[in-house]
Amino acid sequence: MAQEVRGVVAPGKNEPVRVETIVVPDPGPGEAVVRVQACGVCHTDLHYKQGGINDDFPFLLGHEAAGVVESVGEGVTEVAPGDFVVLNWRAVCGQCRACRRGRPQYCFATHNAQQRMTLTDGTELTAALGIGAFAEKTLVAAGQCTKVDPAASPAVAGLLGCGVMAGIGAALNTGGVTRGDSVAVIGCGGVGDAAIAGSRLAGAARIIAVDIDGRKLETALRMGATHTVDSRATDPVEAIRELTGGFGADVVIDAVGRPETYEQAFYARDLAGTVVLVGVPTPEMRIDLPLLDVFGRGGALKSSWYGDCLPSRDFPMLIDLHLQGRLDLGSFVSETIGLDDVEAAFDRMHAGDVLRSVVVL
Missing domain, CATH: 3.40.50.720 (NAD(P)-binding Rossmann-like Domain)
Incomplete structure (x- = not known):
């Protein structure tokens, strides 16, 4: 059954973001619903808001995220409900010429969820980098979920999803x-x-x-x-x-x-x-x-591009290094904020006042 949650939407080019009610459908084949615990405010989200990526408004922003898998669709075997995961925007296909040559980090056919999240009036949302994690829950392709050690704080683990990994x-x-x-x-x-x-x-x-x-x-x-x-x-x-x-x-x-x-x-x-x-x-x-x-x-x-990373290889390794005290991911977090504070966080980012603001849900 579809769920209604709060999420941060960019309604139009250079318009202030708004917290709206988002409809998250049940996961279909190959998909997963993730309860988001934390999501970093990345410059790419600001690019979306400014129309610098494309004009497929409205956007559901947020993509540097960590959370817990809530439910999965048919055929999903790589993650299960209850798994702590970092989200990525490069779910590899396993079938393209790069994947077949043993170079999945260069996959030429990465994919996202097939279904779209919507506003309550049925307006389809474009999820930033196929994730849309400035929301209490989000729908992604299961391959966008990388299981990592749950001992890591979501506020730091999620940063691997984009800028820190890059x-x-x-x-x-x-x-x-x-x-x-x-x-x-x-x-x-x-x-x-x-x-x-x-x-x-x-x-x-x-x-x-x-x-x-x-x-x-x-x-x-x-x-x-x-x-x-x-x-x-x-x-x-x-x-x-x-x-x-x-x-x-x-x-x-x-x-x-x-x-x-x-x-x-x-x-x-x-x-x-x-x-x-x-x-x-x-x-x-x-x-x-x-x-x-x-x-x-x-x-x-x-x-x-994305640090030439392979999430299934690199995310768990970097989380382990962090937990060993060899990689201080916490030093990237300047502040923690709520969903209602994202617009102000963009202003602080633009002014160079923060390294990373992190939305904690």
Whole structure:
């Protein structure tokens, strides 16, 4: 039987969000209903609200979530009612050419629930990243649920669902950071700080944080950066080279996603070094680099989509590391709030006042 719950809806482009009554249908084949316990406020949700993703309004926002499976549909075997799960937006298909080649982290046919949640008048909602977790309960594909150790707090576990995983994965999975490496991270918001934490976890010897905001640079030091560069006052390329013996970093991660920062990342890496783009550009952005420089510097230019993660592999591992005290996921949580506070949380995010606000239900 369908259930009615409270959820945060973006009704139209740049309109304030509203808490509405949401109708959650019973799970169909391959689907699950999850009772949401916590959900982080991610910049992607703000992009949805601003119309920066698409115009399929109204949106049910929220996607960095953890909770408990309440019910499952026909054919679901990977999770069961009562399981504590982190939600992800990449339920792999197991059948596409990437999955058949043993690379499910690159699945080309990821999927979401087939049914849509609605408003009480029948208006269909578009769930942010196929999740829609600024709600007391949500309907997802069962493959979007990753079972993890319930000893972890939902407020920190849910952050793996997007930004923290994107940053850690950019360092560990895409960038291949390893012991003794030098790493530079351009842009020290939530994703950039997660890349710093991931680089520290991998044993990088030198981790250089670059930003224009002194507050963010202070936070980056707490996350594991060994050096900081204020790029308002200093050429970041020259500063990174100076901090790496004149050579440049082994791995440079662009967590901003602008042509200017990508060019800085390109020239701030060592010969045969790696550039990782994890910041999300907008459609009109272009990059112009001399092809001879691309050829002559060697190395690799990579894009990291969701940190090249495989949730079933990476989420439980990172939760275990957190519970062992080796990965402080709690340091990403600036504040906990309620569903009614999401609009104000967007304002604080835009002002750079928080690393992550987390809705706790």
